[in-house]
Structures are given as C-alpha cells and as structure tokens.
Amino acid sequence: MTPTATATAPQGRAYTRRISQIERGYLNANATGTPQLIQMVIEGAGHLDPAELADAVRRSTAVNPGLAVRRKGPNWRAEAELPPITELPADAGFDHPFFHRDLDVVAGPVCELGLSTGAVTRLVVRASHIVTDGRGLRYWIEDLFRALRGEDPVGADSTVDDAHFRTAAAPVPAAPVPPRVPGWPAILGQGPADGTALWLRRSVPATPSAPTARVGAAISRLLAADAGRLIIPVDLRRHDREVRSTANLTSQLVLDLHREDRWNRLHSQLLAAMLRKREVAALDRDFLRNNPFANSLREAQELDGSQFPCTAILTDHGRIDTELYRTAGFRPTEYYTLPMLVPYAEMFLSTCQLDGRTEVTLSCRNRPDARPAAEAVLDEVERALLAAE
Template identity: 70%
Template sequence: MTTPSTAHRPYTRRISQIERGYLNAAATGTPQLIQMVVEGEGPIDPDALRAAVATATRANPGLAVRRRAALWRADGPLPPVTELPAGTGGFDAPFFHRDLDVVTGPVCEVGLVNGSRTRLVVRASHIVTDGRGLRMWLADVFRALRGEDPLGADAVVDDTHFRTAAGTVPPAPPPARIPRLPAILGTGSADGTALWLGRTVAGTPSAVTARVAAVLARHLPGDTGRVIVPVDLRRHDREVRSTANLTAQLVLDLARDDDWRTLHGRIVRALVHKREVAALSRDFLRDNPFANSLREAQELDGSSFPCTAIITDHGQVDTDELSTAEFRPTAFRTLPMLVPYAEMFLSACRIGEVTELTLSCRDRPGAREAGEALLDALEHALAGADRPAPAPTTSPHEDAPPCP
C-alpha cells in the first residue's frame, strides 16, 4: 500500500487517537518527550548542522508542525540547534528537562557539545512523533551533512491507515484493571524530576524485551505486575514513510515466576494476532486499563502505579547512517520520558557489540540505589544470555504508548 506524496501541498494531517492520548498525558504536567543521544569522535560544525537540520526538516515536515485545532500543520519553526558547553557531561542541565510546546513550536530541537568527545542530543515531542519517526529525520540530517539527498518522510496518514493495512484483526478483550502497584525504586515523595541511569552491557542477546521483563518479574513487590511493550504500526505497511506518532501498545501481565522464554512466546503470539491493532479499536476511556479520565490520571501521584514498566527495544543502530567524513559515532542511547501511570521506562538498543540500557524513573529517596541494583540484575541476565532464541520476524518495538 502506498500513499500520495505531499510535496506539492502544505503538510497537514489529522491529530490521531494515539496522539490525543499523549496530549492528555502532557495535560497532567508530565513532559512527553523523546530524547536521543549520539556520542562519538570528531567534530560536527554547528553551522553545517543547522543547514542539515533545515534540509532534513523540509523533507520530513512533521518535525516542524504546530497544533491547529484538530490538525497538525507544518507552519512551525525549524528545530533550533543549541551549542552546549563542553563540560556538559551529565544530563542534569536544564536543556534536558525543559518541555516543548506543540502549539507554539518548535516540536523538535538539537543540542551539540563539541569537545574531547562530541555529543549530539535530539529532543522531540512524543505527541507528534515516535522513535522510528525521529530516527528517520535524524538519518536525513546526517545524509545532508554528508552532502547526500534526504530520503524524506512526508506521508500524512494516521493510525487508521495502518488499521486497514493490517487486514483482519481478531478482537481481543481489554486488559483488566488492576490495583495500583507499590513502587520498586525508592520510597517517599518524588519531585517529578526524571532520574536517568545507564548501563553498557557486553554482547547483543536476542529477545531483550522478554529478558528484561523476566528480571522485572523477580523484583515485583507482590506476586503480579504489568508491563507495556510499544509496537510500531508501520510494520503493517512498510512502504509508508511517516514521522508521525504511530506507536501502539501491548499490555503484558507478569507473574513472579515467569521466565523470559514464556514471556517471549506471549509477545510473539500477540504480534501474530495483531493485538496492538485490536487495542486501537477499543473505547479509549471505558476500556483503558490505567485511567478512565484525565482527573483519574492526574491523581496518580507517583507513589503507586497501575503499570510496573514500559520496555522498548530500539534494535540495532546503524553507525554508518550517523557518520560523516569527520564524525564517527561510538555510543547511542535514549533518555526515556516519565509516564504518569508507569513507575519506570526501560530502553534498549544495540550499537556494535554492546547493548545500551537506560532506565528512567522519578527521583526520590533510594531510587538511584534501587535503580542501579536493578540494572546490575539486568546486566547479569543479558551478559550471560544465550544467543539462540525464537524471535519475531518483525522489529516491532518503539516508544511509550499513549497515556489516558
């Protein structure tokens, strides 16, 4: 299935059901942002980067939209490029915590640190794009830096296109509402600030999502828990190039004794039965397993959660795609956002022969220590993992699902 190009008319598309979920999440006061960090050797010229960002955004106009009633319209500002001080080594600077306004724009921005190591930071509103869409745009930025033509992604379809493309989808019962689960990472009041903890794991094991979920199961404070696995709807029509937010969700219930093979099998069966598409056909409020109103979502105070974690696997990062004649990437990671109804967000990607894990949670007393202990357990499980495993034939995972 193909969609017509928008090259000869202004880029405008309807705000989708998925994107409205993220607008609701933002209304709770929790910024809905994707942040990707590329580190490497060799400089990136700031002026050349600004020109490349402009070229890439013209080819991917969804990264320059603003909200206009029920529509996104590409009449917003281009993503600005901010040069950050060479000493910006951690992620405590205000740049990493400020929100982006989808009404005024910009909906995307870039930070650049040139020093002994170069760091490129891309921040975008998750309301208007997802991880796959942002990586399309980022790849075009580097194509422009290399003097190549961008591939572009200007389709104006939304999730309804992919529901049709998926064909027959067996109905699935909505997940049951479950009591809120006590926090695993720390105790006491959380200040709403994101705490990001990272770990580099030697090796690139298969079935990372299931292996991470199995480790979480053993850390549950009770007998059961619940995780969400984001799924990229583009898998149902790979000819469409779009930077829109096209991430749906699989809800996966955990028991303390679940092993990764059991969980991996359940994920594969859910993908085969297109459960993430079935979820889009449910009544968003009545059948939502986390909150049935904005008021109920706002009452989630960060002390207990109806979802233990969101787990996303960004797959293999193509280092050639993010290179120039002067710059060679050596590390790639994401800084996952906080989600009102989930205690933590775990993101994985593979670059070269290592797996990068990043955990985000609310900063509270004991959270850092508990998070590091959890990463210790995850590193042990992944580093000792056997490579062979039954794996999906698709690469479904993306970013956080919509919040009620």
C-alpha cells in the first residue's frame, strides 16, 4: 500500500461552515467506534495516471473545499492538505485494511482515494459521512473526472446547512415520532462480530421502477418476526435544487415493515412521507428524547447484535451516467458503493442502475453465518427486481 504525495490546495477564500444537527448525529454514531464512511467504487478498462489524478484532486478540491475540511470547535474549516491517493495492489480485495480504516475529522483527512491497476483499473473514493453524503461526494468525483478530461470543474462550495432547507421547504407539517421498539430479531447470523463490515454484491439484469420499495418488500420475506423497520435516507437538496453543497444534507424517513409486505404499499408510504416532507419534520425533533433507535451513546453500545431496532437502511443512488467518469484513457464499466455499518441497523443496502442493470451492495456485521444469510437476502432482492421487468 503506497501513499502518493499530494500537493497543497491553492490559497483563497477560507471555507468555513457550522457543524449541522445532522452531522452531530453522525459524530455521535462515530463515537460508538463504528466508522461512518461513504465508499464509492468505479472500475473500468484503461489507465488512470497517478500524477494526473493528483492534479485533478487539487483542481476538484479547490472548487469543492468541503472535502478537505477539519473540525475546529463548532465548525468545519478547509485546510491546505488535499485528499491523499494510495496505490493499492491489483489483487486487493475488500478485506484489505484500506477499506476498513476510519477517517479522523479532527486530524484529517476526511477524504482519500485508492487506485489499483491490473486487468481492471479500480478507483475507490472514501469520505467521512460526517462531513458529506452521497450527492455531495459525487459532486467532487464528477469534478475530478472533468479535471482529468481537461474541462473546468463546476464546483459545490455552498456553506448552507440543514436549517436552510427547513426554511426552503416551509411550510412543513409536524409529524408523529416513530415509537420506540425493543428491537427485531437478527436475521443475518448469530454470535459475536469481529468489528468489520462484510460486503456482498449482486448485479441484477433489470432496472425496474421503485427499486427501494421492491428491495424493502424482498427483505420482508425473511423477517424473523411479524414486523421490522426501514430507514430511507432522503436528500434535502430536493427542496432547493439551486444549492450545490458537498455537506451531509441527508435526513431520514422511518417506515414500518410487515412480513410478506407488498412493494406498492411501501412505495405509496414512501411517496406520502416525502409529499408531507417528513424528512424535514424529523429535523425539528429533540434527538436525545425522540430518537426511535438509541437515545444515548450508552444505549447504542449496549446493542448486542441479537436484535436491532432498525432492520435495514435502504439507499438508492438512481441512474448512473457512466460517461461522467470517462477519460481519454479510461472507460468505466462498473459503479457501486460499499455501505457502512450503522450501530442500530442490522444491514445497509445500496442500489444504483446503469447499463440496463441494477447494482446492489449489502453490508452487515462479519460474524458466524452472516454470509449465507446475506446471500439469501440478495437472492430475494434479485427475484423481486427480475419479477418487476
């Protein structure tokens, strides 16, 4: 694993923004010892030159400074050091330490890249979910490839936080607080976990509508109880599409899940919640008093893995335009994410659609019998997506 030296960012207007309520929630989760990371992977044919990549990192970060911040008291402040690049062995699998190490938002960096070259060229971009979300990181990656093509980066340097979107979404009806539940029985293995994430991928030759609801319904077939609970992350930027920011601007919708649930019921429930702006209403709750999962760090740490108050987190990155990641010497063929572990959720599934297929990645705790149980979940997901076509 060879670190590649990086240049310093050009000097200019200092980028500073306050740590938001959403980001403080991720700081709390990180305090349990569970890394809060987004990892996006782009694979393809051809070559990415490390020196050219380092220069593209400099150019992209100059106009997306939120990916080079450090925590300074109640604020994020951009520093001169850029996201570093690590050259990985061509045969590095997802058990390689690079994919499991945490990123320190105080010492930095909050973003890093891994590059491996062999029969397939793989670029991995890892970022702290405390400071960014999927949309924010994609802004930076898209500018990275614009720079590699010799184009001008677009940039996303807004310093607004979630309070801006509360105002932009107004009026927002108050929403009931999801009731606390003791937890649902685990379905992905039993016994002690080793502290690392287990990732499984499935490529399904179908691109149906409503993939999130269909995945949720598939999971309901394997519930170990009569019910479960889903979290659906929602991008607050939908309430002001003029804002370009790399901040963590993702709020949560909580949906109840029933055994043998129907995808159209889940889809209707999700659409109704978004129509009522429930993800914005959730921002006005007292996090410590009205959190439906864990009201304290102690409660989160006491979860022993035998039951979880959240069955699954489901996130959909939508349709991916692979042309955004093409260069003169590199042709992308694969795009997927490696979802993080969440202290109170048993599994995290990420989907995206490209080139006539849906890519599904599942993360869960690595423990006895987890792999075959997770493969069974992906079998159900694959059947559900194929049946919809």
